[in-house]
Amino acid sequence: MDINLLIIEDEMINRKTLAKMIQDQFKCKMFEAETGDEGLRIIKEHAIHIVLVDIHLQETSGFEIVNTIKKISPLIQIIFITGLVSSEHIIQAIRLGALDFISKPVDFDQLLLTLNRARYNVLKNFHIPSTTILIAEDEELARVNLAEVIRDDGYEVFEAENGLQAIDVFSENKIDIALLDVKMPKMTGSEALVKMKSFSDDFEAIIITGFSDTESAMQALRAGAFYYVKKPIDLDSLFLLIEKAEEKLRLKRSLLYRNRENELMAKVIRKLSDDDQYTIKLNDSSRDFFQQYIDMIPISMILVDQSYHIDYSNKLFQTFFSNSSDMIDDAFISSLQKYHIKTKLEDLKKIIDKVLSDEPGKTYVDHKYSDFVLTHVKAQLNQNEKDLVIMLIHSRIDNI
Numbered sequence: 001m002d003i004n005l006l007i008i009e010d011e012m013i014n015r016k017t018l019a020k021m022i023q024d025q026f027k028c029k030m031f032e033a034e035t036g037d038e039g040l041r042i043i044k045e046h047a048i049h050i051v052l053v054d055i056h057l058q059e060t061s062g063f064e065i066v067n068t069i070k071k072i073s074p075l076i077q078i079i080f081i082t083g084l085v086s087s088e089h090i091i092q093a094i095r096l097g098a099l100d101f102i103s104k105p106v107d108f109d110q111l112l113l114t115l116n117r118a119r120y121n122v123l124k125n126f127h128i129p130s131t132t133i134l135i136a137e138d139e140e141l142a143r144v145n146l147a148e149v150i151r152d153d154g155y156e157v158f159e160a161e162n163g164l165q166a167i168d169v170f171s172e173n174k175i176d177i178a179l180l181d182v183k184m185p186k187m188t189g190s191e192a193l194v195k196m197k198s199f200s201d202d203f204e205a206i207i208i209t210g211f212s213d214t215e216s217a218m219q220a221l222r223a224g225a226f227y228y229v230k231k232p233i234d235l236d237s238l239f240l241l242i243e244k245a246e247e248k249l250r251l252k253r254s255l256l257y258r259n260r261e262n263e264l265m266a267k268v269i270r271k272l273s274d275d276d277q278y279t280i281k282l283n284d285s286s287r288d289f290f291q292q293y294i295d296m297i298p299i300s301m302i303l304v305d306q307s308y309h310i311d312y313s314n315k316l317f318q319t320f321f322s323n324s325s326d327m328i329d330d331a332f333i334s335s336l337q338k339y340h341i342k343t344k345l346e347d348l349k350k351i352i353d354k355v356l357s358d359e360p361g362k363t364y365v366d367h368k369y370s371d372f373v374l375t376h377v378k379a380q381l382n383q384n385e386k387d388l389v390i391m392l393i394h395s396r397i398d399n400i
Contacts, residue, residue, distance in 0.1 A: 001128050003028040003119055004046055008039035008053040008065065009081070014104075018052070018081075021108055025200075026115050027173055036065040043072055049122045050115065055082040055089065066096050075125045077118035081106065094298045100260065110260070116202065117257055119174065131246055132156045132174060136166035136189065137181045137208065146179075149235060150242075163187025170196050175203050177245050180225075182209040182216040190220040197224050202253070204245040208233065255365075278360035279378040280388070300393040303379075304328060304352060305386060311379075317393065328352065341371045341393065348372075355389050 005028040009015035012034070019030050031046065033039035036057055042048065051069060055062035066078050080093050083104040093101050099121070100114040123130040133155050137143035140161065147157045158173055160166035164186045170178065178196065180189030187195075193205050207220040207228035217228040226245045229238055282290060291312065294301055300317040302310050308328035313321075320339065325331035333345050355364045355374045364374045373392040378385055 001123065001126065003050060003122060004031065004048050005029070005050045005052070005115075006031040006033060006039060006042055006048045008033045008036060008051065008057070008062070010034050010054065010058050014054075018106065021106075022111075022115065025108075025112055026119075036060045036062075039065060040068060040072070043069060043076070048073070048076060050077045050079065050118045052079045052081055055080050055093075056084075063092055063096065066098065070097060075122075077121055079111075079114055079118065091296050091298070095296070113256055113260065116174065117253070120253075129154050129156050131176045132158065133242070134158045134160060134166060134169055134173075134175045134178045134180075136160040136163065136169075136179065136184065136192065138162055138184045139181075146233070153239065155242075163189060163192035166192045167195050171199060176249060177242060178203060178205045180205055180207055180220070182207050182220060182228075188216075190216065190223050190225075193220060193223050193225060202249075204249050206238075206241055206245060278376070279380055279385075281380045283380065283382050302391050302393070303377075304389045304391055306356060308349060308352065311388060336371075336393070343372070352389050352391075356387055360387075 005022065005026075007015055007019055007022075007030070009018065009032075015032055015034070019032060022028070023030055028050070031042050031048065033042055036053075036059060039051070039053070043051070051066075053062040053065055057065070062080060062082075066080075069076055069078065074097070078093075078096065078098040080089075080098050080101045081104065082089065082101070090101050099118055100110075102111055102114065120130055133150055135143055135147050135150070135157060136159075137146065138161055143159055143161070147159050151157050158169050158175065160169050162184045163180075166178070166180065166184075166189075167187070169175070175196075178193070180192055182189040184192075189207055193207075196203070196205070201224075204226040205220070205224065207217050207225045208231065209217040209220075209228050210231055217225075217230075220228060226248065227241055229241065280290065291314075294312065294314040297314055298316065300320065301314045302317055303312040305311055310326045310328070310332075317324075321332075321335045324335035328345070328348060330345060333343060333348070336343060351364065351372070351374065355362065355376050358364070358376055360376050360378050362376050365372075371394045373394065375390045377388050377390055379388045
């Protein structure tokens with residue numbers, strides 16, 4: 001499936017430069033618009049999947065344009081680009097369903113990560129197989145037969161008859177898993193792997209080797225291959241390796257995406273505090289402002305103290321977890337499990353204790369239960385100070 005991408009940017013040089021950068025490393029059909037109205041016209045005339053929009057357009061704001069875009073097609077993936085980023089802008093962008101908020105000058109590695117995430121969401125929305133596999137094998141019959149079997153299992157498959165062709169295919173398409181024969185004309189599988197790694201590290205490689213050529217396989221593993229299979233290929237073993245490679249890639253990408261979310265939410269948390277010490281004022285005069293602010297955050301959020309008491313929660317948490325206890329206890333865990341958020345009470349308490357033992361501002365992402373992101377803050381309660389943990393609960397319900 002071809003991805004249609006639209007850039008809405010009123011500064012021509014910025015727009016053309018961004019389009020060139022993207023087309024060099026992200027396969028898509030590119031559309032450009034100078035104004036919001038022109039962008040809306042293109043969206044109505046073409047099946048646009050991803051929109052990059054500058055928040056500050058001459059005639060209107062990017063937020064207004066995106067609000068209209070979402071009414072036309074709610075599934076379009078939105079990425080905001082701006083020179084000035086504020087926590088209010090981030091919250092407004094997330095509330096509109098934006099995928100990310102990229103600052104100028106654009107960090108292209110960050111943008112490419114976000115574009116690949118958008119691509120994954122587009123394919124998922126259209127129920128199209130998202131994992132792409134490249135088979136590089138110089139024996140035509142073996143390659144064609146293997147490609148047919150893998151396609152029948154629901155994967156999108158690309159073929160190459162030598163190492164050089166494999167690199168061309170890799171550079172022109174988004175490849176998730178590369179199956180590389182270790183011995184091919186023009187360039188070996190190991191050499192092709194090294195070259196691919198110089199382009200991108202966002203894929204996994206499985207080496208295909210002869211029965212007695214273990215040394216070449218070991219060389220490929222040192223070059224970054226996930227694993228290897230020996231000829232004649234056992235299909236059950238190969239599909240098991242493919243599934244494991246998919247899982248490793250999914251976890252790696254999930255960590256990158258979650259880290260990016262953490263960066264955005266860190267900006268929001270800093271807004272809640274008045275200095276770099278991550279101290280939140282919860283005096284009598286400031287509590288209402290604090291509650292109003294966290295109610296704007298479109299992710300379930302609670303503040304927990306050292307006794308595991310939930311001192312504050314935002315509207316989204318209250319809406320979906322209304323039957324939850326005001327403590328981190330068995331009732332709280334049960335309320336999470338109703339929304340397929342799996343954790344154990346003793347594990348969650350240990351994580352809270354660990355976060356509280358670190359300095360304020362330290363953000364902790366639990367990789368076992370990746371629905372949680374926690375940050376240690378200080379709360380100023382009139383003349384007293386209290387340690388709290390801000391806990392963000394990422395779940396499917398946050399996007400309903």
